[in-house]
Amino acid sequence: xVQEFKKFISQGxxxxxxxxxxxxxxxxxxxxxxxxxxxxxxxxxxxxxxxxTSLGIVIKEATEGKEPVIFAYGKFIQAVIxxxxxxxxxxxxxxxxxxxxxxxxxxxxxxPAEDVxxxxxxxxxxxxxxxx
Numbered sequence: 001x002v003q004e005f006k007k008f009i010s011q012g013x014x015x016x017x018x019x020x021x022x023x024x025x026x027x028x029x030x031x032x033x034x035x036x037x038x039x040x041x042x043x044x045x046x047x048x049x050x051x052x053t054s055l056g057i058v059i060k061e062a063t064e065g066k067e068p069v070i071f072a073y074g075k076f077i078q079a080v081i082x083x084x085x086x087x088x089x090x091x092x093x094x095x096x097x098x099x100x101x102x103x104x105x106x107x108x109x110x111x112p113a114e115d116v117x118x119x120x121x122x123x124x125x126x127x128x129x130x131x132x
Contacts, residue, residue, distance in 0.1 A: 031086045039085075040078065052077050 008014065036053075044050045055074025062068040112120075 027089075028086060031089060032082050035082045035085055036078065040081070052081075 040052055044052065052074040055077070056070040056072040058068050059071050060069040
């Protein structure tokens with residue numbers, strides 16, 4: 001069982017998945033920072049100074065020793081915008097990679113049919129006879 005596990009872990013697919021996951025997490029942090037620190041403040045200004053992360057409805061007021069219960073729909077809006085931007089960026093990246101692979105893996109044209117090859121040979125022979 002240990003040998004099977006070692007074989008499974010050392011396969012390329014598992015390593016590719018691990019690398020992809022690490023890069024995805026790092027990319028997610030970059031996009032979250034872009035959205036949270038750059039895009040949302042500008043969007044908030046355009047919408048009249050709204051800070052989405054602070055939007056919420058107090059369900060239960062704070063009492064002594066207890067914090068208020070808040071329905072924080074602004075953080076949800078922020079997360080949805082983060083997701084949409086990340087998903088769109090990944091879509092563009094996958095689309096570019098697929099376009100590159102399509103050019104790289106262009107199928108070779110099929111060989112000509114036998115009758116076409118035969119006719120080509122006859123044509124070439126006739127050309128040789130005329131020139132000699």
